[in-house]
Amino acid sequence: MLEGEIPLKALPRFGDSVFGFEDGAVCRVSLSFSMDSERRRMVTGELAAPVTLECQRCMGPMQQTLVSSFTLGLVTSDEQAQQLPKELEPFLTDDFSADLWSMTEDELLLVLPPFPLHERDKCPARKELEAFEPDDSGDEPVRKSEDNPFSVLADLRTKKH
Numbered sequence: 001m002l003e004g005e006i007p008l009k010a011l012p013r014f015g016d017s018v019f020g021f022e023d024g025a026v027c028r029v030s031l032s033f034s035m036d037s038e039r040r041r042m043v044t045g046e047l048a049a050p051v052t053l054e055c056q057r058c059m060g061p062m063q064q065t066l067v068s069s070f071t072l073g074l075v076t077s078d079e080q081a082q083q084l085p086k087e088l089e090p091f092l093t094d095d096f097s098a099d100l101w102s103m104t105e106d107e108l109l110l111v112l113p114p115f116p117l118h119e120r121d122k123c124p125a126r127k128e129l130e131a132f133e134p135d136d137s138g139d140e141p142v143r144k145s146e147d148n149p150f151s152v153l154a155d156l157r158t159k160k161h
Helices: 078-083 100-111 126-132 151-158
Strands: 002-007 026-035 041-054 061-075 089-092
Touching: 002 100, 026 100, 041 100, 061 078, 061 100, 078 089
Parallel strands: 061 089
Antiparallel strands: 002 026, 026 041, 041 061
8 A cells, every 4th residue: 555645736737727725735645556356457546635626606716625536457558448347447557657646636637526616505606696596495486377478378369350
């Protein structure tokens, strides 16, 4: 087993994908290496990284800890990658080494939420949200069946001109 911390500022692709992170922020990583019954090299890992993301409602910063658990198949060619079982994601290496920082950065990028959002009641844009997205509290008036918007058309059909 291999455990350690990677400074987030050392991961440029990831740094460009988030709103930011605190100075000195690190990604805690734990990796375990093994072989399966068919002698495929595998790495199982967990990671956690505190970051600041941009809420897609209010466009303001929000703190979140990204967490991931993963199992990868270490391969040296595209042919080997195609032969992996579906539950293993391929990670391309050379015969003798793997770039663990790149592996960690790839996993962080994969765990990023596509649309980060504050919780509705904690979002700074809560008042504006309520105007456009009323919550389902049951306070909405229930429309009566006779309030049919097409009832005017029914009257036109019965009148002769």
